[in-house]
Amino acid sequence: MASAPAKVILFGEHFVVYGEPAVVLAIDKRVYASARLREDESIYINSTELGTSGYFSGNYFRVERGGKEALAKLEPIRSAVEQVLALSKKKVGVSVEVHSSIPVAVGLGSSAAVATSTLAAVSRLLDLNLSKDEIFRLAYEAERSVHGTPSGIDPTISTYGGVLLFRRERGFAPLDAEADIPLVVGNTGVERSTGELVASVHRKREQYPSIMDWIIRAGGKTALKAVEALKKGDLSALGELMNINHALLCAIGVSHKSLEKLVHAARDAGAYGAKLTGGGGGGCMIALAHASKVDRVVEAIELAGGTAFIAKKTDEGVRIER
Amino acid sequence: MASAPAKVILFGEHFVVYGEPAVVLAIDKRVYASARLREDESIYINSTELGTSGYFSGNYFRVERGGKEALAKLEPIRSAVEQVLALSKKKVGVSVEVHSSIPVAVGLGSSAAVATSTLAAVSRLLDLNLSKDEIFRLAYEAERSVHGTPSGIDPTISTYGGVLLFRRERGFAPLDAEADIPLVVGNTGVERSTGELVASVHRKREQYPSIMDWIIRAGGKTALKAVEALKKGDLSALGELMNINHALLCAIGVSHKSLEKLVHAARDAGAYGAKLTGGGGGGCMIALAHASKVDRVVEAIELAGGTAFIAKKTDEGVRIER
Numbered sequence: 001m002a003s004a005p006a007k008v009i010l011f012g013e014h015f016v017v018y019g020e021p022a023v024v025l026a027i028d029k030r031v032y033a034s035a036r037l038r039e040d041e042s043i044y045i046n047s048t049e050l051g052t053s054g055y056f057s058g059n060y061f062r063v064e065r066g067g068k069e070a071l072a073k074l075e076p077i078r079s080a081v082e083q084v085l086a087l088s089k090k091k092v093g094v095s096v097e098v099h100s101s102i103p104v105a106v107g108l109g110s111s112a113a114v115a116t117s118t119l120a121a122v123s124r125l126l127d128l129n130l131s132k133d134e135i136f137r138l139a140y141e142a143e144r145s146v147h148g149t150p151s152g153i154d155p156t157i158s159t160y161g162g163v164l165l166f167r168r169e170r171g172f173a174p175l176d177a178e179a180d181i182p183l184v185v186g187n188t189g190v191e192r193s194t195g196e197l198v199a200s201v202h203r204k205r206e207q208y209p210s211i212m213d214w215i216i217r218a219g220g221k222t223a224l225k226a227v228e229a230l231k232k233g234d235l236s237a238l239g240e241l242m243n244i245n246h247a248l249l250c251a252i253g254v255s256h257k258s259l260e261k262l263v264h265a266a267r268d269a270g271a272y273g274a275k276l277t278g279g280g281g282g283g284c285m286i287a288l289a290h291a292s293k294v295d296r297v298v299e300a301i302e303l304a305g306g307t308a309f310i311a312k313k314t315d316e317g318v319r320i321e322r
Numbered sequence: 323m324a325s326a327p328a329k330v331i332l333f334g335e336h337f338v339v340y341g342e343p344a345v346v347l348a349i350d351k352r353v354y355a356s357a358r359l360r361e362d363e364s365i366y367i368n369s370t371e372l373g374t375s376g377y378f379s380g381n382y383f384r385v386e387r388g389g390k391e392a393l394a395k396l397e398p399i400r401s402a403v404e405q406v407l408a409l410s411k412k413k414v415g416v417s418v419e420v421h422s423s424i425p426v427a428v429g430l431g432s433s434a435a436v437a438t439s440t441l442a443a444v445s446r447l448l449d450l451n452l453s454k455d456e457i458f459r460l461a462y463e464a465e466r467s468v469h470g471t472p473s474g475i476d477p478t479i480s481t482y483g484g485v486l487l488f489r490r491e492r493g494f495a496p497l498d499a500e501a502d503i504p505l506v507v508g509n510t511g512v513e514r515s516t517g518e519l520v521a522s523v524h525r526k527r528e529q530y531p532s533i534m535d536w537i538i539r540a541g542g543k544t545a546l547k548a549v550e551a552l553k554k555g556d557l558s559a560l561g562e563l564m565n566i567n568h569a570l571l572c573a574i575g576v577s578h579k580s581l582e583k584l585v586h587a588a589r590d591a592g593a594y595g596a597k598l599t600g601g602g603g604g605g606c607m608i609a610l611a612h613a614s615k616v617d618r619v620v621e622a623i624e625l626a627g628g629t630a631f632i633a634k635k636t637d638e639g640v641r642i643e644r
Contacts, residue, residue: 210543211566218536218573225530244533247573251540251566260586264579 001034002120004318006102007109007157008185008277008286008311011223011245012166014201014254016151019168020220023227024153025181026161027311031100031110032321033117035081035125038093043081045074047098049110076111076146080118083138088126096122103187103307107194107278112154115139116318124320132159135318161317165227178233181313182291184266186301188258190282197254197279204253212252219248239272239288246275254280262306269293269300323356324442326640328424329431329479330507330599330608330633333545333567334488336523336576338473341490342542345549346475347503348483349633353422353432354643355439357403357447360415365403367396369420371432398433398468402440405460410448418444425509425629429516429600434476437461438640446642454481457640483639487549500555503635504613506588508623510580512604519576519601526575534574541570561594561610568597576602584628591615591622 005026012022031049038044046053050073052066063070081094096118104110116139123130130138139155156172157164163175205212222245229237246263249255259276266274266287274287285306289297294310301308327348334344353371360366368375372395374388385392403416418440424432438461445452452460461477478494479486485497527534544567551559568585571577577585581598588596588609596609607628611619616632623630 208543208547208563208566211540211547214536214540214543215566215570218533218540221530221532221536225533241530241533243575244530244537244573247569248537250572251569253565257586257590260582264582268579 001032001321002117002124002318003030003032003321004113004117004120004158005030005161005314005316006113007154008183008284009107009153010277010286011226011241012219013278013280014198014249014252015216015219015223016166016168017198017201018216020216021223022153022166023175023223023230024157024164024166026157026163026314026317027183027185028314029102029108029309029311031098031102031113031117033114033121034097035118035121036095037125038095041091041093043078043093044095045077045081045098046096047074047077047114049098049100049102049104050074076142077114077118079142079145080115080138081122083142084119084122084126084128084130087123088128090126092126094122094125103284105191106187106283108185108284109154109158112139112143113158115142116155116158120318120320132317135159159317162315163230163313175227175230177230177313178235180291181235182289182294183311184271184287184289184294184297184301184308185277185311186262186266186285186287186306186308188256188262188282188284188306190256190258192256192279192281192283194279197281201252201254215248215251219245222248235272235288235290242273242275242288243267249276249280256281258282258305259285261304262301263287265300265304266297269297271297323354323643324439324446324640325352325354325643326435326439326442326480327352327483327636327638328435329476330505330606331429331475332485332599332608333548333563334541335600335602336520336571336574337538337541337545338488338490339520339523340538342538343545344475344488345497345545345552346479346486346488348479348485348636348639349505349507350636351424351430351631351633353420353424353435353439355436355443356419357440357443358417359447360417363413363415365400365415366417367399367403367420368418369396369399369436371420371422371424371426372396398464399436399440401464401467402437402460403444405464406441406444406448406450406452409445410450412448414448416444416447427513428509428605430507430606431476431480434461434465435480437464438477438480442640442642454639457481481639484637485552485635497549497552499552499635500557502613503557504611504616505633506593506609506611506616506619506623506630507599507633508584508588508607508609508628508630510578510584510604510606510628512578512580514578514601514603514605516601519603523574523576537570537573541567544570557594557610557612564595564597564608564610565589571598571602578603580604580627581607583626584623585609587622587626588619591619593619
C-alpha cells in the first residue's frame with residue numbers, strides 16, 4: 001500500500017495561466033492505494049471514492065460497479081498500472097484498491113494523488129521501487145494524456161509534498177514554511193468546469209486587456225508577498241493576502257454565490273482570511289485560522305451550507321505505507 | 323426656492339485619491355432650499371432632514387430643535403448664507419428652510435447639495451443672481467473650510483449636474499452619456515467614516531505597495547472603460563465594469579458585510595451590476611438595472627435588510643425653482 005497527499009492552491013489560481021506565480025500546499029488528506037498480484041493477467045480496480053470497480057483484460061473492460069461512467073473514471077488508474085507493468089516487463093495481473101477521504105473533482109488534486117499512490121503501490125509490488133522523480137514523471141505523463149498541456153502542479157505536489165512555488169516559465173521551487181498552517185477546506189458542493197472558467201477569464205482578458213492585465217499582475221504580487229509571509233510564519237498577513245487574492249478572483253469573475261457565502265462565513269467566524277481555491281465557480285474554498293478557531297470556522301461553513309474539514313500542511317509526499 | 327441634485331460615484335472612489343479617474347453622476351433626488359427675508363438681522367435655519375433648527379445672531383446661536391448637535395449641523399448652512407450676505411452687502415436677516423429626501427452622510431453628496439441650493443436661493447432672494455460658476459466657487463470654499471483639501475467632486479456635480487469625469491491633476495470634464503441610467507441606490511444603514519477608510523487604504527498601500535499599485539491602476543482602467551460604455555449607452559458592459567470595480571474595492575479592504583449582502587441581492591435580482599458607492603465600510607451601494615427590473619432590485623435590497631430607492635441621471639444641476 002502507498003499513499004499520496006491532496007493539495008490546495010493557496011495563491012495564484014488563474015493568474016498562473018498568465019505567467020504569474022502560484023503557491024501550492026500539500027495537505028494531510030491522503031489517497032491510499034493498495035496493490036496485489038492476481039492469478040490471471042487482468043487488471044482489477046476498485047475505487048471506493050469514485051464508486052466504481054471493474055476488470056481490464058487486454059482490450060476488454062467489464063464493469064463491476066458504477067455503470068456507464070465506470071470506464072472513464074477507472075481508465076486513468078488503469079493507465080498508471082500499465083505504465084508500471086510495462087516498465088517491469090512482467091506478465092502478471094494486478095488488483096488495485098483505492099481509498100480516499102478527499103472529495104473528487106473539486107480542485108483538491110484527488111486525481112493526481114490517485115495516480116501517484118497507485119504508481120508507488122504497483123511499483124513496490126513489482127519490486128521496481130521507482131524513485132519520486134520517476135513516479136512524478138509517470139504521473140505527469142498520465143495527466144498530460146488526459147488534459148493536454150497541464151501545469152504539472154497536481155502531480156508535483158502529490159509526489160513531493162510540502163509547499164511549492166510554481167511559475168510557468170521557471171517550474172517548481174520548494175518553499176520553507178512555518179510548520180503548521182491550519183486550514184479549513186469548505187466544499188460548496190456546486191459543480192463547475194475549470195476549463196470553462198479558464199476560458200471565461202481568457203475572454204474577459206480579450207475584452208478588457210488593460211484592466212485584466214493589472215489585476216493579473218496584482219495577483220502575482222499577492223502570491224510573492226505570501227511567500228514572504230509563509231517564510232516568517234506570519235499567519236495574519238497570510239490571511240489578509242488571501243482576502244486580497246479572493247477579491248482579485250472575484251474581479252476576474254470566477255467566484256460564485258456559494259463561494260461568497262462560505263468565504264464570508266469563515267471570516268465572520270474569526271478566520272485570518274479566506275478565499276476560493278482552484279478554478280472557482282463553485283468547488284472549494286479555504287480559510288486560514290488560528291488553531292483555536294478552526295472548529296468554529298468548520299461549524300460556520302457547515303451552517304452556511306457547505307461541507308468542511310480541517311487540514312494542515314504535510315511535508316510527506318507520495319510514500320509506501322507498508 | 324432653489325434646488326440641487328444628489329450624486330453617486332459610479333466608478334473610481336478611493337482610487338481617485340491616487341490620481342486615477344472617477345466617474346460621478348448627478349441623480350434625480352434633490353435638496354430644496356427656500357429663503358425669506360427676516361424683520362431682524364439674524365439668520366434662521368430649519369433643516370427637516372437634519373432634524374434641527376436654530377437662530378444665528380452675531381456670535382450667538384440659539385437652538386430651536388436638535389439639541390447639542392444642532393450648531394455643528396447648521397453651521398455649514400449659516401456659512402453659505404453669510405457668504406451671500408457679504409457679497410450683497412445688505413444688512414438683512416434671512417430664514418432658510420431646507421428639505422430633502424436624500425439620506426445624509428452616506429456618500430450621496432447631501433451636504434454639497436444643501437450648500438449649493440442654499441447659495442442659489444439666498445442669492446436670488448438678495449437679487450444677486452450668482453452664476454453657476456460663482457455658486458460652485460462659494461460651495462467649494464465652504465467645503466474646503468470644513469474638510470481641508472476636498473476633491474471638489476460634490477460641489478461640482480451638485481452645481482452642474484450630468485455625468486463628470488474627474489481626475490486629481492486635470493479637474494473635471496463633462497461626459498456625454500446615454501439619457502437614461504436606471505439605478506437603484508441601497509443604503510445599508512451602517513455608519514462609517516470615509517476619512518478612516520481612506521486612511522486604512524493608505525496604510526494598506528504602505529504595507530503592500532506592489533500589490534496595491536496594480537489594483538489602483540486596474541481601478542483607473544475600469545473607470546476609463548466605463549466612460550466608453552457610457553458613451554455607447556452599453557448598460558450591460560457598464561454593469562460588468564461595476565462588478566469589477568466593486569471587487570477591486572473589496573481587494574483594498576473597503577467593503578463591508580452589509581454592502582456585500584445588498585450587492586449580491588441586487589445582482590441575484592437581475593441587475594446588470596452592483597457596487598458600493600462612496601467611502602464603503604457601510605453606507606450605500608448602487609445597482610444598475612434594466613428599467614423593467616429596477617422594482618425587483620429595490621425589493622431584493624430591502625429584503626436583504628437595506629433601504630432602497632430608484633434614481634436616474636439628471637442633467638439639471640443647481641436651479642431656481644420659483
